[in-house]
Amino acid sequence: MRTVILVPARFASSRYPGKPLVMLRSLDGVTKTLIQRTWEAAMAVRGVAAVYIATDDSRICSVAEGFGANVIMTSPFCENGTARCADAVVRAGIEADLVVNVQGDAPLTPPWLVEALVEAAAADTDSDMLTPVVRCDGETLAHFLADRREGRVGGTTAVFDRNFRALYFSKEVLPFIGGEVADPIPVFQHVGLYGYRSTSLAAYGTFPPGPLEIREGLEQLRFLENGMTVRCVPVSARGHVFWELNNPIDLVRIESVLGTPVKEVTT
Template identity: 60%
Template sequence: MIAIPARYASTRYPGKPLVSLKGPDGDKTLIRRSWEAAMAVKGVDRVVVATDDDRIADHATDFGAEVVMTARECRNGTERCAEVAHHLPGYDIVVNLQGDAPLTPAWFIEDLVAGLEADPEAEIATPVLRCDGRALNGLLADRRAGRVGGTTAVFGGQRQGLYFSKEVVPYTGQTFADEAETPVFHHVGVYAYRPDALAAYPTWEIGPLETLEGLEQLRFLENGRRVLCVEVQAKGRQFWELNNPEDVPRIEAMMAEMFG
């Protein structure tokens, strides 16, 4: 099952799920494009939009999505997915495709699920994408401008997550050409959970790292749980999440380039 958590009252970008994105196929909202990305994934039994807002729920129902209403008290998308899994039990793996990631290719999620299935010790898995020079320069430009752009990931030799940050880590101090391979990995905002770990998550206290970074996956690390980082391949596709209003033209340009 794929759950797409979406809330209206975003601190940085209120109403973000209902923002319109212009593509070669016309104008569609962010939440609709994220739902269409989820529907393209092979082998998925169910796709639901998880929200606490009637405006998002009504809009999602209008374009054909199944909606699960969740509590306003959910503090992040993982807690919202945990509530969905409680209402809709029986799935071996629950995928969280966050509602601000409409450019997520289907194979990212397919490879993510396969990676979690192949590693019985991992309780959560998340994709990472090696940055080329253009992607890294975009992350650095956002930080210089004081914007929170993408998240980066650092992991060990067995692909266990060591840290995730809204800063660009690890530090390189180098300049890379647009097409050059870099040592920085962009964290893709998708998660695959085993049900027991997902059910336990809302019962844990929010730790200092999650508080500082505002990254929900750090709660797993702060509670000693193994987070598997699954490297995925871009295959010529560009990837970016919609974090700030400035990201709208960036994503629209990427869609025009890839699908126009």
């Protein structure tokens, strides 16, 4: 199965303008841009045919080419990362069985997470799109709840059926947490990573945004609103955290663990 990784990145983020070029300092004191750290995470994935950064911004392009990335310039009118991936595939003439979207604000994405997604895609050929989920630990759940209490749009949660088919994704903490939290915690964090069949990605752009996607601001809901099958792939955290850079406060969270060795345990 030929797999290509795309890292979509835009400068004009409404919540965090210029986010891809924000500098992140790891625990070893090395400072690099967010987009470089995310690209490096993508480059560490085994068995991938190619990795590209997809952007419409010349500043991001210049920085990315400076650290050695292959860049595809896309339309400035792509409304989200999935649309940018679809546009990049057409513009670059990419041929792939699976297109993986590693979002440009996810520098903590470990290679084994992407590899698990690719493996699941090879085994489940009926899914239109696949995306990983991780059961929340206490610290991550506390961050999610704190973001909601303080009015910040933070991480995303996922709910799915017994066959791991997605039912819904939300910026709210779902399912509802009231009183004492159960063990194991019943909340699954959606990791900012998607694997699309090439035909499904091409179809995405033909669908208009639906009311759920518009309200939540979550592009993956367009697949669900149009009757497409989204497979959630549960993965073990392996002692890792998966915070994305959604708000300036996330800088501290990410830098506090950036460069921490991943525990080598089996899932």
